[in-house]
Amino acid sequence: MDHRLLAALRACGSDARVAAVARALSRGGEHGALWLAAGLAGAAADRSRRPAWLRGTALSCGAHLLSVALKRVVRRRRPLLPGHAAPLVRTTSPHSFPSAHAASATAAAVALGALRPVGAGLPVLAVAMCLSRLVAGVHYPSDVAAGAAVGAAMARLGGVRGAGALKACAGGAPAQDVRRERP
Numbered sequence: 001m002d003h004r005l006l007a008a009l010r011a012c013g014s015d016a017r018v019a020a021v022a023r024a025l026s027r028g029g030e031h032g033a034l035w036l037a038a039g040l041a042g043a044a045a046d047r048s049r050r051p052a053w054l055r056g057t058a059l060s061c062g063a064h065l066l067s068v069a070l071k072r073v074v075r076r077r078r079p080l081l082p083g084h085a086a087p088l089v090r091t092t093s094p095h096s097f098p099s100a101h102a103a104s105a106t107a108a109a110v111a112l113g114a115l116r117p118v119g120a121g122l123p124v125l126a127v128a129m130c131l132s133r134l135v136a137g138v139h140y141p142s143d144v145a146a147g148a149a150v151g152a153a154m155a156r157l158g159g160v161r162g163a164g165a166l167k168a169c170a171g172g173a174p175a176q177d178v179r180r181e182r183p
Contacts, residue, residue: 005134005141014085018135025132026089032064032104034129038122039112049115055158056111063107063154064100067147071095079140087137099139099147105129106151111158 028034039057043050076097078087109126130148133139139147 001141021128022132022135023089025129026101026136026138029101029105029129029132030092032061032100032108034125035060035104035108035112038108042112042115046115052115053112056108056115056155059111059155059158060104060108060151062158063151064104066154067098067100067103067150068093070098070150071100074098076140076143078138085137089136089138091138096139096143097146098150099130099133099143101133102130102139102144102147103151103154106148107155107158108151110152110155 025034036057039053039060043053043057046053071093072095074097075095078091078094078096105126109123113120113122113126130144133144134141
């Protein structure tokens with residue numbers, strides 16, 4: 001199933017516009033750069049919630065670093081799809097599990113996306129980032145799912161309230177402080 005889903009999404013990359021978007025997202029997500037920039041911009045623009053922006057940025061960076069460390073342990077090779085063109089982007093590592101792009105994107109989506117209204121679009125951008133790695137042909141779907149799980153776990157361990165973050169992302173009340181309440 002991993003191969004079939006990857007082949008179907010990779011085929012979308014034959015459209016020049018889709019390929020251009022996948023390349024741009026992949027480049028922007030290298031080493032978590034897009035999420036680092038978004039978090040620091042949010043911290044600069046939203047002074048009242050600066051600690052939450054900086055915490056979310058740190059969690060996204062931490063998710064990226066954890067996934068890179070896990071890649072070195074697991075050492076799963078990147079996909080090769082017979083009959084498909086070469087991947088749309090180059091990678092910094094020959095290993096694919098888990099996806100560092102998905103890990104940092106998911107941590108940012110949960111932690112920074114809860115900071116509405118400024119961070120409201122980040123969850124959608126994070127989903128696009130995750131899909132771009134499949135369209136680019138550099139990850140299996142299970143790599144992306146595992147990366148997303150790493151990012152969600154990092155956000156949770158960092159004290160982000162998942163339910164509050166998800167409610168805020170879905171259009172609920174603004175999340176003023178994304179730290180978990182402590183007794």
